[in-house]
Amino acid sequence: METPTEHSASLWPLFVYGLIVLSLVGAMLGLSYILGQHHNERATHDPYEGGILSTGSARIRFSAQFYLVAMLFVIFDVETIFIFSWAIAFRELGWYGYTGVIVFLILLVVVLIYEWRAGALDFGPDGKKILKAYRKMSAGQ
Structure with a gap:
């Protein structure tokens, strides 16, 4: 039977891997925020529809x-x-x-x-x- 120290010792690679993944995700998000373009134009917060400004309702009838x-x-x-x-x-x-x-x-x-x-x-x-x-x-x- 495993002792508590042997059980926790076998989990440390998982924690290291999780820490590396979270660090990479944080680094990518941080770099994209710092290096990315910041603009606040009129249509910035509108949903993107292929460059076409949306008009009308999103509720359409399908055939x-x-x-x-x-x-x-x-x-x-x-x-x-x-x-x-x-x-x-x-x-x-x-x-x-x-x-x-x-x-x-x-x-x-x-x-x-x-x-x-x-x-x-x-x-x-x-x-x-x-x-x-x-x-x-x-x-x-």
């Missing part, structure tokens, strides 16, 4: 298509996890596991078809709408 794409990502990410875990335990699961993964894949195909029909995979403007607009523009000239 429903954004949420459909997010659902697709989550659905197929979880699918990958389940299929990998099934593949690892393939021999232990046998036919019961095989039928379970087939049912799972069928459900995912149904979800994919639903998402496709809902328009989640339409990432750009509809091709038919583009052709229709082009024909109108061509007919007007």
Whole structure:
């Protein structure tokens, strides 16, 4: 059994390492404060938005298509996890596991078809709408 002096003796490298890390962090922050630029202009304390002054509210509405794409990502990410875990335990699961993964894949195909029909995979403007607009523009000239 270790005595208290042996136990504390084994921790001193950790304390030295922590002291070195804190000293380096303090030195970097101190040097950046001393050597850095100090200015107090009109927009200094405003949030930075790529050089553009912010206007309006930060609360904006996202398109429903954004949420459909997010659902697709989550659905197929979880699918990958389940299929990998099934593949690892393939021999232990046998036919019961095989039928379970087939049912799972069928459900995912149904979800994919639903998402496709809902328009989640339409990432750009509809091709038919583009052709229709082009024909109108061509007919007007």
